[in-house]
Amino acid sequence: MPARYGDLITNGTFTNGTTGWWAGDPAYITVATPGTGLEATATTDAVNLWDALVGQDDLILRSGCRYTLSFTARASQPGTTLRAQVGLGADPWTPTIDKTVALGTADTCFTFSFTSTLDTTTGQLSFQFGQSTAVTVYLTEIRLTCSTVEEGFYVDPDSNAAKWLTANPDDPRAKKIERSLVRRPGARWFGDWNNDIKSDLDAYAGEAASEGQLPIVALYNMYNRDNGGQSSGGAASPDAYRAWVDAAAAGIGDRPVLIVLEPDSLAQLGSLPTDAARTERTALVAYAVQTLGTLPAANVYLDGGNATWIRPPEMANRLQDAGIAQVRGFAVNVANFDAVDVCCTYATQITAELARLGIPGKGFVVDTSRNGNGAMDAEGQHVDWCNPAGRRLGVASSIGVGGADYLLWIKVPGDSDGSCGVGPGIPAGAFSPHLAERLIDGG
Known part of the structure; x- marks a missing residue:
């Protein structure tokens, strides 16, 4: 069962290879985990952002609860577009957060907080970067955390x-x-x-x-x-x-x-x-x-x-x-x-x-x-x-x-x-x- 609270993402540093993650059509994307994160390479055939994507499924999202998405990323060429989405993992693929960033060649940490508009047990996180050119995106330290007062304040067990x-x-x-x-x-x-x-x-x-x-x-x-x-x-x-x-x-x-x-x-x-x-x-x-x-x-x-x-x-x-x-x-x-x-x-x-x-x-x-x-x-x-x-x-x-x-x-x-x-x-x-x-x- 995926996490309901705390960190919803498993293997966000890819220390266990690609366990817990999926990638899109191999005609458009190839992935590797050399031990320092994920290397995902889009081919020239990936014309649309969503043609080359990686992600994780079965996330539990609750309407009205606050989440924080953070990740560290860079690209093989400056100006690479990366789209991060959290939303439904099935049709109609409704997003509750949809952010597009421009990557440079140095690692940059991105952080976005949002309140979910969805209530689902089939949520999905995806990263999309198809752009009609061969480019490699490096991802690591991916986290999606949730903790709000709707679940209550923490009781210190060692008070x-x-x-x-x-x-x-x-x-x-x-x-x-x-x-x-x-x-x-x-x-x-x-x-x-x-x-x-x-x-x-x-x-x-x-x-x-x-x-x-x-x-x-x-x-x-x-x-x-x-x-x-x-x-x-x-x-x-x-x-x-x-x-x-x-x-x-x-x-x-x-x-x-x-x-x-x-x-x-x-x-x-x-x-x-x-x-x-x-x-x-x-x-x-x-x-x-x-x-x-x-x-x-x-x-x-x-x-x-x-x-x-x-x-x-x-x-x-x-x-x-x-x-x-x-x-x-x-x-x-x-x-x-x-x-x-x-x-x-x-x-x-x-x-x-x-x-x-x-x-x-x-x-x-x-x-x-x-x-x-x-x-x-x-x-x-x-x-x-x-x-x-x-x-x-x-x-x-x-x-x-x-x-x-x-x-x-x-x-x-x-x-x-x-x-x-x-x-x-x-x-x-x-x-x-x-x-x-x-x-x-x-x-």
Whole structure:
């Protein structure tokens, strides 16, 4: 059975010869696999593009779902026309994507995203290049991926809560933690605790794609992270941070991933000691935005603070300086407690300011992991940010309301903010069943 989710193409690098692929009439096309991809040669008798073609059948396409087609190609002569189609594999051969590119003699990677208009189990990918002249087209790294929120967000099987449950199955809190936390999708955070960020992200994105689900990841490795606070650490230098971002992007590749980028990095600018440090921080965030923003199937949300921290005009300026025009949008309320309506009002004000700055149409996401009781205590005072009492789980990861793209569990419920509040002695990022139970019960 061909893949339904994740990568739909088999043998896209032709390491197994032509297994899984077919070619057209041998009078018009011959193929070879010398070990570096596919070499397909059209004869002079192939007058029409469709006379010389190669392809793969029995692809499952679903109407309304988003796909990304990518491939690397070159030709024996410049200006060679190559047509890539995904559509029905039988009459009437209706395409859902039809792209024509001009090939040069150097390898070029092409990437196209599209929403399928077809619902079929007999889909077909084909490459066509007949043009009345003898020409060889070289193809490799062919992928057709699908992962959308219609299949749901990916549940991290190795979350801190899941690890605790495995180690403590008989704990009296185990059932409620399993039901309320372990089974719910949320972000996995990546930072300086990952020894090989490329390999770790490659594995995580691949696991999610194989399940046909969209993973949420938070990238949290900024140089001078948290400005020396409870979550201090991060990359050892600006150059180390840029190298880490490059490796993270390589690990994600063309798999669908929702990225929340560097929580607090821009909101904490005012706490940095010098203008030079603030300029450096903004430049590092901009580098990450530029690098991750080129990933073909990633939706990147740059952190935008929370409703009681930075005023919307100032946050919009910081987001502009960091290059938000290059990505999908921004995140609000990460690891905070403001109610959804408060967050959406704040985010909408930021989007209006961004539009005023000439950057319209930016989306936003809201962290709802711990905002079920909002951010006010019994006396109507705003609670502290660090493990405050009386908080509750918010709406689980889902499609957004109030203008938000999504409501997401970005902060991992039960993971401590630091040795503070109702979590004394629990370091930042460590899972605590005590903190988890309080969030489940609202205590």
